[in-house]
Amino acid sequence: MIPTVYDISITNVVSIGIEKTLDEAVDKLSKANLRTIVVENKKQNCFHILTTRELLQFKIENINKDTALYKLNIPKAKALDKNMNLLTVLNYIDFSDEYMVITHKDELLGIVSYTDIVNNIDPQLIMEKQTISSLIHQYKAITTNENSSTFEAISLLKDNSATDAILVLNKEYKPKGIFTTKDFIDVIRYDYDLSKPIKDYMTSPVDTLYDDTTISNAINFIKKKHYKRIVVVNKDGKISGVITQKELLRTFYNKWIELIKEEGSKISKTNEHLMQITSELETKVALDHLTKLYNRKKFDELLDSHIEEFSNLKDETFCMLILDIDDFKLLNDNHGHLFGDEVLKDISKILTTKSRGSDIVARWGGEEFVVILPKTNLEHATFFAEKIRQTIENFDFEKINKVTCSLGLAQFHNSDNKIELFKRADDALYRAKSLGKNRVELEHL
Template identity: 30%
Template sequence: MFEFRRWLNQYLILPMLCLLGVGLALGVNAQSEPLSFSNEESQWIQQNNIVPICVDPNWLPYEAIDSEGEHTGMSADYFQWFSQVTQLTFKLVPTDSWIQSKDYLMDGTCKLISLINKTEDRADHFNFTEPYLSSPVVIVTRDSEGYMDGLKSYGRKSLSMVEGYFYRELIERDFPRIRIKKYQTSDETLEAVSSGEVFGTIGSLFIVTERIQRLGLSNLKIVGPTEYRNELRIGVSKSEPVLFSIMSKAVASIDPEDDAAIVNHWVKVKYEIGQDYDLVLIISLVSVVVLLLLGYRSVTLTRYNQKLSEAYDLLEKRTQELDRISHTDALTSIHNRLRLDETLTSEVNRFKRYRAEFSLIILDIDYFKRVNDKYGHPAGDRLLIDLCKLISEQLRSTDIFGRWGGEEFMILCPATSKEEAIITAEKLRRAIEETHFEPVGHITVSFGVTTVEDGDGEKELVSRADKQLYRAKSEGRNRVCHD
């Protein structure tokens, strides 16, 4: 029997699999060293080695619960890696739907949920790690529809959506005219579009691409990006702050090579090869028929795949442009408030994790209202543009410069001590004072400088810099003040 199986493997099964183009899924097998934890974290790991987790049971390629009740998908591979670096055992709590998984996290049946988008409502109940999976959210309609530049072009049409997904909160807030129809699974939302029951649906680019192909819904296509992205994180019950700290460290330590291997593995179609050799001969005998059918199907799908590829390329370009626009100040072309908020949060987290020092400078144009009153708003706009150009030329490539609001600007200076930041601010103050701006002439700017400290959050840091800016204003303007 053994020789027969070896013969089947060598001369029939492997050549047939090559002919069919089926790839064996390799997974991520590299062993990773455990992380260093505080005494409190280490004690928690020893006392709570088994951690119950919940997942979305039907959200491939991100994650699912397979027919044998096992956790599968991208998040399953990530949690294998998290288990290695934390020495924790993650035990799946079976659920029937995403709603049930979220409810289990709320009532304590599970301690964390593997993939979840952060919203204001959810933040009342859960702590969230940094994102470890991200993708655009796209619009899907029948192939007779043309390109759509976001949900603002959607009008009053109907939209299918999985019950409990966070998109509903966003759409009801941002696009109340859209009529939402709820379904239990992502497959059902796509099938509803295909049958004409609803006009369209939205979903993660990875998800809808895999499901359209798997379901054979050749009359569907991606018609454009939405205004949203999936920024998927681990959600941890607020009753488990130490577990949240442990998982935050695990997410921050993800190895880039393992990260790429997991994503590249799951964005492809996965085939599982069984070990029941009693069925192999029967399968081999009908393989020729399968090849003929696949050949016919290949002809049908070639055009569709080409259109899908073109739509994907266009979507990527549109998404990149949308990301640039959403993070750029329209007047001055420097970073806007949104990008500054994101960067400030990132720098604070890096300081907490790695003790990476950085400084913050807030600056404000002195008597800017007089400029608008005397020369008019077009002259005020030109002053802001020219001032931003001057400041950008004086800063390092690593400094983050953006418009905080009105005539107030912020500079984040990574790897910069307070003394170095004061020197930078003073250099800028002199350069601005000595420059003649058309048609306004000479202006002055006041500066507030501070450096990150233990216990700082974003609000505390900005508040200190603001306090120093107000001090500079009250002491006569055109000066640099620091704490």
């Protein structure tokens, strides 16, 4: 028999009215030796949950302790009836619901965490409910345009030895076909013309799955079709990523094991819980809110790390790219800042999808992006930058015919420091702008 959510809930709950102050909430938590308090909003007939995560954030923001709780951004909690079984609950919640309240006839009975629910359900049930969207983000597709030459596609296969397939996209960024190592063998066998577009030799059409497909259905799809990999698209049919059956299963079970370990770690409650919260806050601090790319501060740290690493390598180097969207202020003025935000997010997706797993992509600020290309010389970095420029120029942005960008490139040399490297890339970007925009310019040593 599947247990109810009340069976696994914590019932020694401390609550406080939303009209009370932050100081009063902290005092209650301290006296009860707890880390979570339920905030009752009787006027709106709902509940909020205040955890140490929010308290840390309020401390960072220097929020006055006399501030009333209703003035603070405290997450609203989902309310679950005590008689709901865990399988029903799993259909009702997702990973974003860290804590939920247990109620019956509007009376507060307890709280339960997402981890508690997951750890009381068999993994097979999770596979039937969880979608591949939560797993696919780390598996980038290596892509090229359908009109790119076969030589360019073969070069991509060579430069990305970890993959055995190139996804071929149309100008709307939707999959049109796939070029695998098997297709490459045919190219060699029949001595095909490498200057012809890759669409002449790709396997087409390509079967895709939407990113809201469950893990279980995705695995069944692979088995039924006898495919090695899944091509995943979003609701608009645009590419999200590519994942193999092996990667799919490994990623899921790794995630499951992490959840089990997380539950076991509650033995040392206070310290480990605070460490987890701190780690999550560090991740938030490292990401740009709009694009979900690394922000400027995190990029600076990673650039320092790469300079330290490559300073000791004689035969290896890396390149840095700065990208600036052309006439972005005019775009905002004509179409509004919300549309400008969508353009920034689309370009972020292009950069992450086109880059390798080892590349570092970040938003530098405003309409500027930066990319670190490890183990890449200026020649190969130029090829990458030109592909980015062409992809953005050909991308179908809503409401506007075309968006272009200018790019500056610099290569790291052993005697470089961060300021010198960045200045050369920035100077190259300035030349690209001054020479007419929508172009790639290289450093001048």
